[in-house]
Amino acid sequence: MKFLILLFSILSAVSAFSPSFLGSKLSNGLSNVPSSTCLEMKYTLVLVRHGESTWNDENRFTGWYDCPLSESGLKEAQAGAELLKNEGFTFDVAYTSTLKRAIKTLWIILEENNLMYIPIINTWRLNERHYGALQGLNKQQTVDKHGKEQVLVWRRSYDIPPPALDESSEYYPGNDAMYANVPKDELPKTESLKLTEDRFLVEWNENLVPLIKSGKKVIIAAHGNTLRALVKHLDGISSDEITGLNIPTGVPLVYELDEDMKPIAQDDAIAPLTGKYLGDLEKVRERIGAVAAQTK
Numbered sequence: 001m002k003f004l005i006l007l008f009s010i011l012s013a014v015s016a017f018s019p020s021f022l023g024s025k026l027s028n029g030l031s032n033v034p035s036s037t038c039l040e041m042k043y044t045l046v047l048v049r050h051g052e053s054t055w056n057d058e059n060r061f062t063g064w065y066d067c068p069l070s071e072s073g074l075k076e077a078q079a080g081a082e083l084l085k086n087e088g089f090t091f092d093v094a095y096t097s098t099l100k101r102a103i104k105t106l107w108i109i110l111e112e113n114n115l116m117y118i119p120i121i122n123t124w125r126l127n128e129r130h131y132g133a134l135q136g137l138n139k140q141q142t143v144d145k146h147g148k149e150q151v152l153v154w155r156r157s158y159d160i161p162p163p164a165l166d167e168s169s170e171y172y173p174g175n176d177a178m179y180a181n182v183p184k185d186e187l188p189k190t191e192s193l194k195l196t197e198d199r200f201l202v203e204w205n206e207n208l209v210p211l212i213k214s215g216k217k218v219i220i221a222a223h224g225n226t227l228r229a230l231v232k233h234l235d236g237i238s239s240d241e242i243t244g245l246n247i248p249t250g251v252p253l254v255y256e257l258d259e260d261m262k263p264i265a266q267d268d269a270i271a272p273l274t275g276k277y278l279g280d281l282e283k284v285r286e287r288i289g290a291v292a293a294q295t296k
Helices: 002-015 019-031 071-086 100-112 139-146 148-156 193-213 224-235 281-292
Strands: 043-049 093-096 120-122 218-222 253-257
Touching: 043 100, 043 193, 043 224, 071 100, 093 100, 100 120, 100 218, 139 148, 193 218, 193 224, 218 224, 224 253
Parallel strands: 043 218, 093 120, 093 218
Antiparallel strands: 043 253
């Protein structure tokens, strides 16, 4: 009898802890967890400057001229592709310019990584900076003729473009069927880095940002000046500092972005960038120096 009375007392006590009571305590406990503990979204963006072109090799102002990759450029693109493969990168969408040196670099990367099936978006807004009347000229010969100081103003100042070319020039994009669908008033006769940045950011803000925020993994294969324009925007680099920044050919540059498309600084980033180059950083620094030495 005493056993039955004890058992009845235990069951009565347990019944006081109803599911609604337990649920209320659990709910109240969770509601007090700070929202800052919630996992924040992070997006990965990979940038690659095309491999060396034949006109890079000849030290000529290339701009919108559609020259191919050199033999060294093909090897650089392949090396960049292998770095991405070894690190396990994958992509949903690829962006590039209308110029074959960037397109070929992207093809090599996608083929090496078994991603040739993903969409590729080509846009003139990712084209290299247009060098106007300098396009096609040898950089060192231009220095010899006009002086280093003047050429550096044309080549490296943020908002001073080189002399414009005439519409009769073979290098004027309005004479190229490739740009037949681009409004003529948007086609450049010359560009500063600022003008290059302005037309690139149209594509960035209107199309690339929504694509990245949708969760798509994006790779951009483009050019030295369009990528300089983008990293200037991402990292908030000043107009004065960006003129001395060089981006090496063929080396993947990886950015981690937060929900506001602001970079998350990475270890081993080479200042002033917060994105990180893949591969041997000492060799990357050597290649950055080689780009700077193109105009002595």
